[in-house]
Amino acid sequence: MKTTVRYTRTAVAVLAALSLAGCGGAGEAGDASGSPAGVSSSTAQAAGPVSVETDYGTVEVPQDPQTVVVLNYALAGYLYDLDIPVTATIPEDTEAEGEHSEFWAEEAEDDGTVYLPWSADGFDLEAILTLEPDLIIGGGIGFPLFQAEEAYEDLSAIAPTLLVGRELTSWQDQFSFLAGAFGKGDLYEEHVQAYEERETEVREAITPPEGEVAFLSLTADGTPYGLVEDVGLPTTFADLGFEVAPVFADGGFEVYGPGGDMFELSTEKVGQVMTQETLFIAGFNAETTSVEDLRENPVYAALPAFQDNQAQELPYWSIRGDYDEALALLDQIEELYG
Structure with a gap:
């Protein structure tokens, strides 16, 4: 059985700092304002993170994340539906091997989604840190929610951490929350309309x-x-x-x-x-x-x-x-x- 390495908030912050050691400063890639080279400050600001209010505080969510870690298998499908790449997730159960869902196996293969170790003791923070994520998504229903709440400060020290809160219990609530965080409400509405049309067909049949x-x-x-x-x-x-x-x-x-x-x-x-x-x-x-x-x-x-x-x-x-x-x-x- 793998022993999960757990860290305090301070320890994670130190590890995160060490992982960035040797990276070039802002002046090497952009101007003094921190804008990427060749991009104006106003454009960079428009493309920057968006503040999202959650049950756990305000989270600065990048709108074009490249390395997303999803700490609840049941939430991964929403990200694929929203065309957000999923770098890693956790298995459906603790101490289990990860296996792609039949509903998003193709998308997971395209993204190269991998599975992180997961135990009853908690998430493997060292494994998450190694991936250098620019966004962590967790919460939802059940044990992953409990563990994400327990580790929220440590996770937030690694990357912006967006938790789907305990009051969001339906797929509509969860999907809507995540779509809103990425400014993809229109895509969510398209999915809901398709579902409601099918629901009406089944109800009548x-x-x-x-x-x-x-x-x-x-x-x-x-x-x-x-x-x-x-x-x-x-x-x-x-x-x-x-x-x-x-x-x-x-x-x-x-x-x-x-x-x-x-x-x-x-x-x-x-x-x-x-x-x-x-x-x-x-x-x-x-x-x-x-x-x-x-x-x-x-x-x-x-x-x-x-x-x-x-x-x-x-x-x-x-x-x-x-x-x-x-x-x-x-x-x-x-x-x-x-």
Whole structure:
């Protein structure tokens, strides 16, 4: 197991300074104002970074970044959609090998995107520093958000760090925030229009099942998590006319971790609260289970959705899907209920 090297803010600042040692001064590449050679001060200023207000303070975001590090795999797709090059990201899970998503593999190959080491102890700051990024993007939902908040000062000492805050839980919120930071609101609106047109098509083509629906995700070790009904995936189904059960709202559960979209259940508790007519099952960060596998467990087999063959599998990426995954999910729902 790799030991993650962690630094204080001061140590990172020192390393950053050392990494720049020997570089030419501003006078070698431009005039006294710091403008590039052959570019006027006003032009350089127009092409310079833009101040973006975030939950963590004001960030000077370069508008044409060349070395971008994305510290949440689930956010990388937005950058590719916005034509922002991604130099490096992290795997979907800690201590895992990085693998390109089927939705942006071609773009990642074109960019030469690499994967940084990532452990439960935190991001590998030394590996990030080695890349000399001009922008770091992090946050989002779940553990990467928690770690980015913890390391925010250290990351900011390496490069401007733009975090997608915890209140931005839908793909629309996250995509809009990032598009705005790069002045690409028009491109975002084009994507949203395409999604809404497809959503309307699917809504008119499907017949949702009768009764309430609920959602479960299972980790590789079989631990079940319910999905909070007013965040993320369940809201997509609600928008399409499904009756989403208020399992979280009525159950007195606590949200698991900083993500705000899941709550942990015991297997016994699953038998008590997942009694809805339809149950959607998905793995977490991988295809960790299947309906047929769960039928081998008497608790799951006794659930009404399993008894009536209304337990449906969803791809694991649907839980915290980005724009492209949300669009692909509409196809899956149409196939199930069209």
